[in-house]
Amino acid sequence: MKNFIILIFMLAIVEMTMAGVLSGKLIVLDPGHGGMDNGAVGPTGLKEKTINLELALDLYEILKAQGANVILTRKNDETMYLSDRIAIANEKHADLFVCIHHNSVENAPEIDRTQVYYWSATDTSKNAAIDILSSLENFFGMKGNLLRTDFKVLKLAKVPAVLAEMSFISSPKREKWLRDPFNIWREALALDDGILKYFDQRGI
Ligand SMILES: [Zn+2]
Secondary structure (H helix, E strand, C coil): CHHHHHHHHHHHHHHHCCCCCCCCCEEEEEECCECCECCCECCCCCEHHHHHHHHHHHHHHHHHHCCCEEEECCCCCCCCCHHHHHHHHHHCCCCEEEEEEEECCCCCCCCCCCEEEECCCCCCHHHHHHHHHHHHHHHHCCCCEEEECCCHHHHCCCCCEEEEEEEECCCHHHHHHHCCHHHHHHHHHHHHHHHHHHHHHCCC
């Protein structure tokens, strides 16, 4: 069923995509954690590493259909160093590096919001973070946070780079929602909307 719905969406996406916005662009997607590193774990055991990868694989298909060149730092459940993840983007001179995560906080099941991080003050990372955050806020229908933080993976970036904490897997309501692959697909579409906005409106 999911595949059928996705096919319909894909046809619509290709139709709707602003002509040529992503053609020739290289986007590196980095699904956070993997292998030995589960990342956050939801109240009933949903692992962050699993949904980060699922989202990245969905977004990979969407961006490819829109004409972008896309590289995934991992395609499987494997352990990877942060430095190796960003090295891929640096070596290939990516136009944008996007780390995909889901957040978690202890003893606060009601907390659930979207947060987008950037570090570099000299490239367009901040613009990308602003555009992606605005699309995620629209999708979730709530205010999120734009944050400047020196995460290793962002600090080592020599290309525009952002890290999106899509939503909070520690919220029982959100964890249940994230168990539906269709909702992961919808998160991927929201992220895609921000990426398109960035390349279109910033003239990059
Ligand atoms: Zn994470």
